[in-house]
Amino acid sequence: MRLIAGLVVRHRVLIGAAWLAVVAGAAIGVGHVSGRLSMRLSLPGQPGYVTNQRILHRYGIDGATQPLVPVVTLAPGQFVAGARPALARVFGEIAGVQPGTRVLSYPSTGSRAFIGRDRRTTFALVFLPGHQPDDPTPTINRETAILRHALPGATARVTGLPALSSSGGGGTGVLAEVLIGALGALAVLTVVFASFLALVPLLVAGVAILSTFLLVLGLTYLTDINSYVQYLIALIGLGVAIDYSLLFVTRWREERAKGHDNDQAVLITMTTAGRAIAFSGMTVAIGLVALVVLPVPFLRGIGIGGMLIPTVSVLACVTLLPILLSAIGPRVDWPRIRHEAHASRYWTRWANGVLRHRVLAALAALAILGALASAATGIRVGEPQAAALAHSGAAYQALRTLQADGVPTGVITPIQVLTPHTQDSRIAAARLLRLPGVYTTASPAGSLLSALPRSETSTAAGQHTIDTIRAEFPGAGIGGDGAQTTDFVNAVYGNFALMLSLIALFTFVLLARAFRSLLLPLKAVLLNLLSVAATYGALVLIWQDGHGSKAIWGIPATGAITDFIPLIIFAFLFGLSMDYEVFILSRMREAYDQTGSTDQAIVHGLARTGRLVTSAALILVLAFVALASAPETNLKMFATGLAIGILLDAVIVRTLLLPALMALLGKWNWWLPAWAERCLFPFQPASTPDARPQ
Secondary structure, eight states, rough: HHHHHHHHHHHHHHHHHHHHHHHHHHHGGGTTTGGGGGOOOOOOOOOHHHHHHHHHHSSSBBTEEEEEEEEEEOOOOOTTEEEEEEEHHHHHHHHHTTTTTTEOOOOHHHOOOGGGGTTSSSOOOOOOSSSSOOOOOOHHHHHHHHHHHHHHHOOOEEESSSHHTTTTTSSOHHHHHHHHHHHOOOOHHHHHOGGGGGHHHHHHHHHHHHHHHHHHHHEEEEEEEBBBHHHIIIIIIHHHHHHHHHHHHHHHHHHHHHTTOHHHHHHHHHHHHHHHHHHHHHHEEEHHHHHSSSSSSHHHHHHHHHHHHHHHHHIIIIIIHHHOOOOOHHHHSSOOOOSSSSSOHHHHHHHHHHHHHHHHHHHHHHHHHHHHHHHHOOEEEEEEOGGGSSSHHHHHHHHHHHTTTTOOOGGGGGGGEEEEEEOOHHHHHHHHHSSEEEEEEEETTTTEEEEESOOOOHHHHHHHHHHOOOOOOOOSSSSSHHHHHHHHHHHHHHHHHHHHHHHHHHHHHHHHHHHSSHHHHHHHHHHHHHHHHHHHHHIIIISSSSSHHHHHHOOOOOSSSSSHHHHHHHHHHHHHHHHHHHHHHHHHHHHHHHHHHHHHHHHHHHHHHHHHHHHHHHHHHHHHHHHHHHHOHHHHHHHHHHHHHHHHHIIIIIIIHHHHHHHHGGGGGGGOOOOHHHHHHHTTTOOOOSSSOO
């Protein structure tokens, strides 16, 4: 870092001009990013996905397309059976709006399963051609208008998973959410610095976010990038860049308080805090490797986009931030109500209290985390139940109408069965209808059969129905969104334990080199895994079981955690949590090298970083709270998981469990035998004896 520091100081004008050019280009191109992002999911080689693609190529509809479901309740005195010609015309008009649309309904099938108990209510399944549109709202509005115009006096609404997912309103939008997060961050930074210096981390974060969006724009021309990336860049980027800047600026103020001139303070900060920031960025990137190496392009795009966030933030902090502090730092550090000459008295008392009650502190922290982690054993990975996707609006009311009339909600999640051409589709349909869990069957086209299950395919009963159909039709292709979701879970989580082990190993080696210890990185990895497990447990309680989602958002229990969310939370939380570990242990290692006392190192490290870590965590939590205002249940779930994970890690793990365990381990914390030092530093002479600590 000393070499980089010298280069930055010598070429500050050139580097500053380069950043200015990048920001100018990003400001021009950022508006084009959103339009180039995609929601498509591909699973090459997985049977459900392969079947869905065969259906697309043969019949023009993606087998994984979730149908729109118009629900019509006729005027009093009118019954569906008698209105069959009128309903045939109106559903035919809907099918004719977009060539290739296929509609299953009572008029087209003659099946009374499409009629509710009151005999006035009926529904249809509308399969749109090609891939499912990212925004189904225009199609929903068009279908609703056709139904109401053609059937005067009838109540007509459109439901289905696409309609339910888009019925939560427009939300605040990613830019508004960034603004909310930025205002919260500014409030925290103002308390921390008590000077205009609070604006500098926000400036660095803005530059990092814009620059990352510019890089993502370029990536969209090479590969598909999922639309979730824009939220990750904006909000996680905001938190990470500010966290790194907060660490850097706090250390710079501390060095100036010791009497160093401005440039010297910048150089010292680069070699201390700058080094910690670089390691932190690498740990975040390592966690995201889990997404990049998976054979799922959807997740790979999120992983690649996500890896850019810490990388660009680190680059901005070690190149742009030193230039800003060197040029204007002392002038904007006014009125300097808070000083950094002395460690925080509150955190000094806290650290001494933990040392005195180290056993009690460790047991209390482990009890909290253990209780939450035990709830994670009941996690169910899949798709949320339809009722959890919306809690008001026309789509929600239409779903309730179906339920009230005795139509199971599973009909909105059809299972597609692509039978061989040699098989009689009528015989196959009769076999399907006899299977437990199948409500009715219909044929959208040719050898394609749609089995409408009684239970949504996101539920355990719905998944059992898929397995039953696969066993009954071994020679057929079984598709639909539910089958593809099952394959997704198998593809992603089948080797999850191996992937987690590899990431933990890479992180262990990186931290062992950073802290020159074997036990510190081992403890860091284990605590991170415990923190992630506790976060999963909180998700189960709040969302899967509904102890929180109903009270806060009015959303009932989802019954499952969306399939990709546990993996993405692990990938991001593992690295973000490690940031705080690096921040704290870097100061503890530095203090231990100076004093040789573990207790003094714990007190000094926590006193110097306690306020920093809690402030950084609060900034990230505020960013995720802003993200939780998004209309999609999946985004709310994702934001909740990260916010809780960061809070647990910063409050319970890093400021309570970490110092308590270090106090219990004593000199064992710094154990690095000679053989391990030779492996970690092969080009340096050994400096530690191959002996146990005394």
